[in-house]
Amino acid sequence: MLEEDMEVAIKVVVVGDGAVGKSSMIQRYCKGIFTKDYKKTIGVDFLERQLLVNDEDVRLMLWDTAGQEEFDAITKAYYRGAQACVLVFSTTDRQSFEAIGSWWEKVEIEVGDIPAVLVQNKIDLLDDTVIKNEEAEGLAKKLKLRFYRTSVKEDLNVNEVFKYLADKYLQRLKRQTAEEPEVVHTTSNKMGVFNTTSSNLSSQNSSNGREVISLRPNKQRTKKSKNPFGSCSLL
Numbered sequence: 001m002l003e004e005d006m007e008v009a010i011k012v013v014v015v016g017d018g019a020v021g022k023s024s025m026i027q028r029y030c031k032g033i034f035t036k037d038y039k040k041t042i043g044v045d046f047l048e049r050q051l052l053v054n055d056e057d058v059r060l061m062l063w064d065t066a067g068q069e070e071f072d073a074i075t076k077a078y079y080r081g082a083q084a085c086v087l088v089f090s091t092t093d094r095q096s097f098e099a100i101g102s103w104w105e106k107v108e109i110e111v112g113d114i115p116a117v118l119v120q121n122k123i124d125l126l127d128d129t130v131i132k133n134e135e136a137e138g139l140a141k142k143l144k145l146r147f148y149r150t151s152v153k154e155d156l157n158v159n160e161v162f163k164y165l166a167d168k169y170l171q172r173l174k175r176q177t178a179e180e181p182e183v184v185h186t187t188s189n190k191m192g193v194f195n196t197t198s199s200n201l202s203s204q205n206s207s208n209g210r211e212v213i214s215l216r217p218n219k220q221r222t223k224k225s226k227n228p229f230g231s232c233s234l235l
């Protein structure tokens, strides 16, 4: 168990080419809805949802980044501090599959090796697929990532993607707190156990020039919401 009064908050970035279903996936997960309309994401959006993983309260902050290159400069800034990543391509878009390597690279350059998953979305359109199963599985193997096939439209496997990431993140966090029991938090993009009070928050500069945020346990835990969608907010 982690420190009792703490909430684990995980910043997750969802990346991939335009129109692969990133915004839809986040909306499905946080709000339980799906819309057929395509509205290009300009820059970055943000939604959150709470979940329980092995009795731990986890808050996932899901950052929806634009798939178009024209927004690269903006979206890259938002990768900083990311603690987990979803790499998405579409069943019906070959280019989006081929671009996965470069998306992962962009994220890794900003935040290093963080828990991540490879997701093939729109599997309801499998009849029109332009990517062979072996190719997708081969890519996951090459990148050493867990691979999921989802249909946001049919609500297939979406929860599993985020549950897996939260779980993987917690495992790393526990390993790290076991190794460094005095350090509640860590640095830059790495592990973070956050609380919502600012009074105990201090910051300093780390050796690599990135900001280090020190966070201490929050003694006043906020009441948990029973409805997972109840905690969603659009900023």
Ligand SMILES: Nc1nc2c(ncn2[C@@H]2O[C@H](COP(=O)(O)OP(=O)(O)OP(=O)(O)O)[C@@H](O)[C@H]2O)c(=O)[nH]1
Pocket: 016, 017, 018, 019, 020, 021, 022, 023, 024, 025, 035, 036, 037, 038, 039, 040, 041, 042, 065, 066, 067, 068, 121, 122, 123, 124, 125, 150, 151, 152, 153, 154
């Ligand atoms: N058939 C099908 N359509 C989907 C699925 N997921 C998303 N879509 C549709 O694909 C289109 C693009 O979805 P978005 O979620 O806007 O894509 P995005 O990746 O956020 O796109 P950008 O904001 O441009 O980066 C929309 O019309 C969605 O309704 C799915 O699982 N199946």
